[in-house]
Amino acid sequence: MTAQILVVDDEPDLELLVVQKFRRQIRAGDIGFLFAHDGIEALGMIADHQDIDIVLSDINMPRMDGLTLLERLQNEESPLSTVIVSAYGDMANIRTAMNRGAFDFLTKPIDFSDLEITIAKTLRHREILREARYRQAEAERAHASLSRYFSPNLALRLVSSTDGVDLAGQRREVASLFTDVADFTRLAESLEPNLLSELLNEYLVGMTDVVFAHEGTVAKIVGDALHVLFGAPTDQPDHATRAVACALDLDAFAEEFRRRMFTKGVALGATRIGVHAGPAIVGNFGGGRFFDYTAYGDTINTAARLEAANKQLGTRVCISSVVADQAEGFMGRPVGDLMLRGRMTPLRAFEPLRPDSEDNSGVATYLAAFARLETKDPGAIAAFAAEVGLRPEDPLASFHLKRLLNGGKGIQIEI
Template sequence: MSLGAAIAKILVVDDEPDLEALILQKFRRRIREGAVTFLFARDGVDALALLAEHRDVDLVVSDINMPRMDGLSLLAKLQEADEKLSTVIVSAYGDMANIRVAMNRGAFDFLTKPIDFTDFETTVDRTIFHVRAMREVRRRQVEAERAHATLSRYFSPNLAERLAADASSLAPGGHRRDVASLFTDVAGFTSLVESLDPALLAELLNGYLALMTGIVFAHEGTVGKIVGDAIHVLFGAPGDQPDHASRAVACALALDEAAEAQRVRWRERGVDLGATRIGVHAGPAIVGNFGGDRFFDYTAYGDTINTAARLEAANKALGTRICISAAVAERAEGFRGRPIGDLVLRGKAEALRAFEPLSPAVYADPGTTRYGEAFDKLAAGDPAAMPAFASLVGLRADDHLASFHLRRLLNGESGTRIDLRAA
């Protein structure tokens, strides 16, 4: 069996003075070709000293009966190490009792004296092949663990585990997929950065991002990018998620609830953390690892991604915290929400129907029904839309979307088409 191109380093431990010369003679061709190299020690004490200097030894071939430290004692020492060196034990044929003890204590194989060098070479080849196979298994395990640690920053733990085991879907390059794209951004965060102590800012931002990404991962989302306080999340990539729209809506609501609770906690500490604005859109996108092996950047490109980002930004003008497209609402199973209007976003000519998703409790509130009735009047051009929205604002001054429509009507606008290209 060939040892392959890589050189094999073998430590022979034996107190017979002639053995070294015999081995070097028998293996001279392979030594000359650079296939194998030998180290020699007279007993276990010498062997341990050599092993401390030569960490790249592949195999130990050791006699049992030697002065100072015998082969069985050396074997015990080698078995205590973190990386247990494969050991072939050599002894006289009549000493089979000690050979059996050695095999029971972890020796890989054995040879009998007088040594048959054909058998010696075959045993060495077989052992080296085993050693390298085991090292390759360990190398792949370490790579998988390292990949899992890296992937866990972007993907949910379950998905990261699957990708670490088979990361073929993360090969450099992109491919087209149907996804739901979700963007978040904290209102007024730049101003907050300038006013906070760096230590307090680090505590706030680290806690916020840990909370948000934890929720994303709980919904099996993929973190495409984090820039400051802003997060881009993908559903439907890299693995198929037929329910990606439903996951995105559920995730958006959970993010909103957690972010609002976080705002209350920081307000109690005297820090005015802004609202988290969220935009979601669904459709085709080019997704993949565009950075390659050294710089891992699993991300997405295309109009679907741009539209989601602009829906997030639209919240500022609308007074909402979550704004999703009809493409998402139509695909999300059992969607609960209220229509916002037909938005003309920056860079767009066509209007896009947008919705505000609602929690079950808010959706069941009578105010939601009344909003729907007022919106229907707005869509129909009914003059009664203005008093309908005014009545809603009177009942709930914190209904910013109703206030937005009322302001539009008071300013002479009508209908559901909302031009946000200048916003």
């Protein structure tokens, strides 16, 4: 590609000298020259020729001098590399030019060997700038893409190759979290498209903001449902603790959002959340054409099943004992031993609670009733009946009472 150089000087013989001295480079197509006689003419030529690489400008010229031209060029979004030419005794103006952003300077009379070296050096500088801008643009595009999945801090780390984060398929210990809005499909069919779009976008932005606040990874969004990972793509030794805290904050946001929608006449269903932890295969499985960071394995399937179990249990958040055992300072109510279809052994599940929540006042009496249920004590019916009498809005206590009244025994629950 031919490097274009704009020479700005009012000396009438300079154009002929420059063309003569650089005739071989001009014939070879390595360099091309344009000529202007003052700053005003130079600005016009720059506007007409977007491929100019270097401006070689005298300082003392009529109408607009070189310092004014330099100032105008530096105010552009992508300033051109400028080399200032002036008499050796005019060092004050040369110093001013360098302070204003000139890349280099030459003194008159021009030494054309020095000019050739200066042009080569300036062109190398331009190439470095182009490469830096290209890398920055690529990084910004990558960051914009990754920010849809990862928290802002993690997205920045992934963009930086020096961090060495591996997105290829690998087995990792993760906490998997699924969310889903109850009866959303039926609601969507009853809403106008613009209202549905506004509602869903606001909901998903709020939910992903919560996930990113806990530095989780959004592996998938399908309609209103989210799949979130902790412990991938980077190690998070506290992935279970993060997952529980995130689940509670997602539940709080979803319930507040649901109340706001109700005031607008939209009966949005509850958001159900399931969390499980264990090994999974995680990585970018987009087939080389798409970015699709996701996870596979029994851990993922079990988390999805726990989310779905909320519908039967009456709860909004259901986590496995694996997560509860690993989460620091965990507090919650045991749900029972769930027999999930496809699993050979039951899985103890819990409803997590905030340690400082006002809703925890009935935990002790619930635990006492659950202990009777666990030992198949006939007094479990009375204990849960009393619990429902005190807190009729507690769906989990009502679930157990209904099971007992229908002949159920113990804490094993078919899901």
